[in-house]
Amino acid sequence: MSAAHSAIGDEASTEEVMLEMGGRAKAAARRLALATPAQKNAALTAMAQAIRARTALICEANAEDVAAARQEGMSASFVDRLALDPARVAAIAAGVELVRDLADPVGAVTEAWDRPNGLRIERVRVPLGVIGVIYESRPNVTVDAAALCIKSGNAAILRGGSDSFRSSRALHQAIALGLDQAGLPTAAIGLVPTRDRAAVGCMLQGLGGNLDVIIPRGGRSLVARVHAEARVPVFAHLDGNCHVYVHGAAPLAMAKEIVLNAKMRRTSVCGAAETLLVDEACAGTHLRPLVAALLDAGCEVRGDSLTRIVDPRVRPASEEDWSTEFGEAIIAVKVVGGLGEAIAHVERYGSHHTDAIVTTDQAAADRFLAEVDSAIVLHNASTQFADGGEFGFGAEIGIATGRMHARGPVGVEQLTTFKYRVRGTGQTRP
Amino acid sequence: MSAAHSAIGDEASTEEVMLEMGGRAKAAARRLALATPAQKNAALTAMAQAIRARTALICEANAEDVAAARQEGMSASFVDRLALDPARVAAIAAGVELVRDLADPVGAVTEAWDRPNGLRIERVRVPLGVIGVIYESRPNVTVDAAALCIKSGNAAILRGGSDSFRSSRALHQAIALGLDQAGLPTAAIGLVPTRDRAAVGCMLQGLGGNLDVIIPRGGRSLVARVHAEARVPVFAHLDGNCHVYVHGAAPLAMAKEIVLNAKMRRTSVCGAAETLLVDEACAGTHLRPLVAALLDAGCEVRGDSLTRIVDPRVRPASEEDWSTEFGEAIIAVKVVGGLGEAIAHVERYGSHHTDAIVTTDQAAADRFLAEVDSAIVLHNASTQFADGGEFGFGAEIGIATGRMHARGPVGVEQLTTFKYRVRGTGQTRP
Numbered sequence: 001m002s003a004a005h006s007a008i009g010d011e012a013s014t015e016e017v018m019l020e021m022g023g024r025a026k027a028a029a030r031r032l033a034l035a036t037p038a039q040k041n042a043a044l045t046a047m048a049q050a051i052r053a054r055t056a057l058i059c060e061a062n063a064e065d066v067a068a069a070r071q072e073g074m075s076a077s078f079v080d081r082l083a084l085d086p087a088r089v090a091a092i093a094a095g096v097e098l099v100r101d102l103a104d105p106v107g108a109v110t111e112a113w114d115r116p117n118g119l120r121i122e123r124v125r126v127p128l129g130v131i132g133v134i135y136e137s138r139p140n141v142t143v144d145a146a147a148l149c150i151k152s153g154n155a156a157i158l159r160g161g162s163d164s165f166r167s168s169r170a171l172h173q174a175i176a177l178g179l180d181q182a183g184l185p186t187a188a189i190g191l192v193p194t195r196d197r198a199a200v201g202c203m204l205q206g207l208g209g210n211l212d213v214i215i216p217r218g219g220r221s222l223v224a225r226v227h228a229e230a231r232v233p234v235f236a237h238l239d240g241n242c243h244v245y246v247h248g249a250a251p252l253a254m255a256k257e258i259v260l261n262a263k264m265r266r267t268s269v270c271g272a273a274e275t276l277l278v279d280e281a282c283a284g285t286h287l288r289p290l291v292a293a294l295l296d297a298g299c300e301v302r303g304d305s306l307t308r309i310v311d312p313r314v315r316p317a318s319e320e321d322w323s324t325e326f327g328e329a330i331i332a333v334k335v336v337g338g339l340g341e342a343i344a345h346v347e348r349y350g351s352h353h354t355d356a357i358v359t360t361d362q363a364a365a366d367r368f369l370a371e372v373d374s375a376i377v378l379h380n381a382s383t384q385f386a387d388g389g390e391f392g393f394g395a396e397i398g399i400a401t402g403r404m405h406a407r408g409p410v411g412v413e414q415l416t417t418f419k420y421r422v423r424g425t426g427q428t429r430p
Numbered sequence: 431m432s433a434a435h436s437a438i439g440d441e442a443s444t445e446e447v448m449l450e451m452g453g454r455a456k457a458a459a460r461r462l463a464l465a466t467p468a469q470k471n472a473a474l475t476a477m478a479q480a481i482r483a484r485t486a487l488i489c490e491a492n493a494e495d496v497a498a499a500r501q502e503g504m505s506a507s508f509v510d511r512l513a514l515d516p517a518r519v520a521a522i523a524a525g526v527e528l529v530r531d532l533a534d535p536v537g538a539v540t541e542a543w544d545r546p547n548g549l550r551i552e553r554v555r556v557p558l559g560v561i562g563v564i565y566e567s568r569p570n571v572t573v574d575a576a577a578l579c580i581k582s583g584n585a586a587i588l589r590g591g592s593d594s595f596r597s598s599r600a601l602h603q604a605i606a607l608g609l610d611q612a613g614l615p616t617a618a619i620g621l622v623p624t625r626d627r628a629a630v631g632c633m634l635q636g637l638g639g640n641l642d643v644i645i646p647r648g649g650r651s652l653v654a655r656v657h658a659e660a661r662v663p664v665f666a667h668l669d670g671n672c673h674v675y676v677h678g679a680a681p682l683a684m685a686k687e688i689v690l691n692a693k694m695r696r697t698s699v700c701g702a703a704e705t706l707l708v709d710e711a712c713a714g715t716h717l718r719p720l721v722a723a724l725l726d727a728g729c730e731v732r733g734d735s736l737t738r739i740v741d742p743r744v745r746p747a748s749e750e751d752w753s754t755e756f757g758e759a760i761i762a763v764k765v766v767g768g769l770g771e772a773i774a775h776v777e778r779y780g781s782h783h784t785d786a787i788v789t790t791d792q793a794a795a796d797r798f799l800a801e802v803d804s805a806i807v808l809h810n811a812s813t814q815f816a817d818g819g820e821f822g823f824g825a826e827i828g829i830a831t832g833r834m835h836a837r838g839p840v841g842v843e844q845l846t847t848f849k850y851r852v853r854g855t856g857q858t859r860p
Contacts, residue, residue: 030777034801115822119811126803128833212833233663233834254856261858347460369851371464373556381549381854390859391850392545403558403642403847404663405835417833420821421799424811426684428691429820 014196021157021190022207025130028188029155033127037104039182040150044100047150047178051093051143054174055086061170062139069137069163082137082164092143092171095395099147102394105413106153120423125416127153129212132203133397134226136218137161142168145215146175146189148397152415157211159192159199161218200225206232215410217398220325235410237375237401239325239351240270242383245342245368246290247359248281254380255286255358256293261382262356264297267328270399271354271376271386274325275332277342278307283335294331303333322349339364343371350374352401354386375401375408444626451587451620452637455560458618459585463557467534469612470580474530477580477608481523481573484604485516491600492569499567499593512567512594522573522601525825529577532824535843536583550853555846557583559642562633563827564656566648567591572598575645576605576619578827582845587641589622589629591648630655636662645840647828650755665840667805667831669755669781670700672813675772675798676720677789678711684810685716685788686723691812692786694727697758700829701784701806701816704755705762707772708737713765724761733763752779769794773801780804782831784816805831805838 012020032040051058062084069079084092111123131154133145142160149156160168172191179186192199203211204226213233216226223236244262246255262273276294278287288310294301295313302317314333321332322345336342346355356378357368365379376386386409388396393411400406406414442450462470481488492514499509514522541553561584563575572590579586590598602621609616622629633641634656643663646656653666674692676685692703706724708717718740724731725743732747744763751762752775766772776785786808787798795809806816816839818826823841830836836844 030803033803113822115820119815119820121821251856257856257858265859365853373460373463374849376850376852378852379854381852381857382859384859385549385852385857387859390545390549391551392543407847408850417837419804420806420838422806422808422811422815423795424809426687427811427815428687429695429812429814429817 014194014198015202018199018202019208022210024187025155025157025190026210028185029130031185032155032188033153035184041100043150043178043182043184044096044147046181047175048093048096050174050177051089055089058089058170059084061166065164065166084139084167092140095144096147099151099395102151102412105416117427118425119427122421123418124421126419128415128417130155130210132157132211132214134159134200134203134216137164139164139167139171141217142171145397148395148412148415152412154415155188157190159203162195165195204229215398233404235398235400235406237270237353237399240353241323241325241351242271242273242353243275243277243346243350243355244273244383245277245357246279246286247357247361247364248279249361250282250358251360252286252289256290258358258382259290260293260297262384263299263331265384271384273383275322277334277336277345280335280337291333298329300330301333304335306335307333339367343368346372354383356381356383444624444628445632448629448632449638452640454617455585455587455620456640458615459560461615462585462618463583465614469614471530473580473608473612473614474526474577476611477605478523478526480604480607481519485519488519488600489514491596495594495596514569514597522570525574526577529581529825532581532842535846547857548855549857552851553848554851556849558845558847560585560640562587562641562644564589564630564633564644564646567594569594569597569601571647572601575827578825578842578845582842584845585618587620589633592625595625634659645828663834665828665830665836667700667783667829670783671753671755671781672701672703672783673705673707673776673780673785674703674813675707675787676709676716677787677791677794678709679791680712680788681790682716682719686720688788688812689720690723690727692814693729693761695814701813703813705752707764707766707775710765710767721763728759730760731763734765736765737763769797773798776802784813786811786813
């Protein structure tokens with residue numbers, strides 16, 4: 001970076017720095033795209049080793065970030081997400097090796113067919129190009145995103161939260177070492193070298209056509225800004241307002257287990273359930289125990305009029321509650337008059353992320369799975385399975401609710417596109 | 431449409447009309463997405479019948495368009511693209527039946543796997559939603575686009591050229607009849623009911639979040655505007671600057687046939703070759719006959735210094751010629767110093783559309799196919815095979831050079847996205 005930097009001069013504006021990063025990343029992307037699986041794996045191995053070897057340096061840099069965050073009065077949960085210790089650094093390094101050991105998606109032939117004229121056509125996976133990742137102050141994202149991009153043959157431009165600036169820089173040094181040791185260009189994984197917020201605006205504009213996709217990882221306001229302003233495709237979900245619908249033919253024990261798990265296993269994940277719909281056909285037997293189980297587990301329940309009747313602890317649900325991703329131990333509960341009403345409710349208030357039906361009625365399940373237009377639809381399973389790891393993708397960079405290209409968990413395969421490879425023996429078109 | 435229209439009132443602005451169309455299309459898209467293959471096929475059959483039955487009406491409306499275009503002094507080729515006669519109308523109707531007989535892409539399970547916890551995960555094709563098509567004055571696009579969208583379960587908003595307004599309206603009436611006869615909502619295929627150019631701007635803004643993708647079909651300026659202004663994903667190609675690289679190990683006869691076909695079969699299609707690269711290893715034997723064949727076929731040749739030596743009819747190529755899609759019988763010709771230089775030339779000047787290598791050297795071909803980053807790469811075949819029909823897709827709505835979602839020919843399969851369907855037996859996440 002230094003040579004290019006000095007060419008621009010010390011006075012380079014953020015925009016100049018960012019445009020130059022974009023150009024360098026695009027050139028590096030070409031080399032990454034053609035790197036062999038062995039070369040990429042060597043880089044990931046060296047990255048993990050460099051992270052481990054630099055544990056002390058990384059923790060020192062992180063301690064400065066943590067001290068600054070405390071001084072600025074950031075919350076305890078914020079500081080916890082920011083803080084690293086040797087065990088967390090070791091986990092980050094292990095995560096790189098996990099990504100290394102995934103199947104290499106690049107070069108896979110996903111379809112192949114022969115034409116009557118003898119042409120052989122293959123659809124082959126190739127990397128997307130340059131991926132912009134904009135995230136908040138979780139230093140591990142720097143490494144997770146870098147590893148997934150390298151494995152999938154992409155270059156990346158990473159822009160982490162200002163509060164984790166020093167930690168990300170220390171981790172990025174290890175990433176660059178890994179790339180360099182494997183003979184890959186260090187510009188393949190660029191870390192935005194400034195805290196200036198204008199850098200984000202530059203990325204949203206696409207860095208002069210050099211950014212192929214942007215992945216925001218963070219809170220709703222970040223994702224909303226990226227959606228509103230990005231001039232390049234975005235893989236993201238704005239909301240995870242997930243539903244569990246307990247159908248009339250749902251066994252109570254299974255419904256209770258799934259509802260409790262969907263809501264309470266981890267309340268902050270995007271696949272956590274936010275609304276429980278109970279069919280009136282089973283409300284007489286199921287509503288009270290389901291609500292009681294939630295309340296007893298420490299969950300606040302906001303219910304419609306029928307739900308409030310079964311338990312005095314239930315608070316009234318507002319219209320807004322139906323479309324809210326609470327992200328904590330709160331759930332909205334409503335009794336619906338059948339499958340059609342349940343589907344209509346999910347379509348009206350949901351966020352097309354992940355929705356589940358509990359029933360022993362196969363036809364009802366099939367209709368729910370067909371008609372609910374969400375990235376993930378489940379029958380008799382918890383919405384908390386909305387996760388790349390649980391899908392068997394090994395690791396994910398996020399979950400997308402857009403309809404284009406990637407939908408659902410975004411793993412290494414979703415970070416690729418394809419080309420058509422056509423082999424002939426001299427064919428011309430009549 | 432009339433009822434909704436009168437509700438808005440005669441004074442409705444273009445923006446109001448367009449937003450209302452978007453909302454109605456989105457609602458219709460939901461019904462199209464759930465329509466059975468039989469229902470969609472019935473609509474397409476009825477559409478084709480209605481087009482045939484209304485041939486006279488369609489030709490009358492078209493005659494008015496043609497008369498107006500002539501009065502405005504439009505070129506003969508423009509009028510030819512605009513004009514319909516009974517034979518062309520019959521061909522349009524037959525095209526609908528061709529699309530009807532394609533495999534239905536919706537509901538296909540493209541991948542399925544079991545997780546260790548017993549969850550069964552399937553990746554299922556579902557329609558994209560609402561597709562905006564912006565095109566110029568080729569009335570057949572109204573029907574072609576409608577048929578492809580219906581087959582793929584999508585709704586569409588069609589905005590044709592002003593000069594074909596009456597023709598498109600007459601064809602659209604037949605489309606609406608077909609939908610209605612099959613019990614599908616006529617709002618599924620909306621034709622923008624105004625010539626006001628502001629309608630295009632509304633579509634580029636996404637119609638209040640109701641448009642999922644825009645497909646521009648027309649000249650470079652239209653595509654460039656859509657790329658620059660669209661706030662929704664775009665399937666398109668701005669340029670088709672395709673290359674044929676004649677490698678050192680290319681048999682002259684095959685090279686000549688492929689080059690002539692790639693350039694001259696049809697010079698106006700996006701897969702037509704615009705630049706010929708000849709390797710210096712075979713330039714001594716191949717360059718002169720290749721250039722002579724092109725010149726003798728009526729093609730203007732613009733060459734580098736070496737090419738100009740072999741034939742006095744060759745004009746000098748300018749720097750701009752290497753990145754120009756001529757779209758007519760002109761080709762730029764350059765001698766390159768080997769495979770690496772050829773690939774570098776294609777990457778620098780090409781448009782990532784379609785590029786071909788001619789050689790008997792398998793290793794050279796493999797490297798070209800791997801390193802040229804285009805939607806379609808061919809070995810020993812003409813670039814004019816860049817076409818959905820030639821790929822076996824049956825019909826295409828265009829060719830995309832973007833990296834997201836659709837790349838290459840865009841057929842009914844590329845007009846779908848997917849969802850994950852997960853079936854369990856009560857699984858919860860630990």
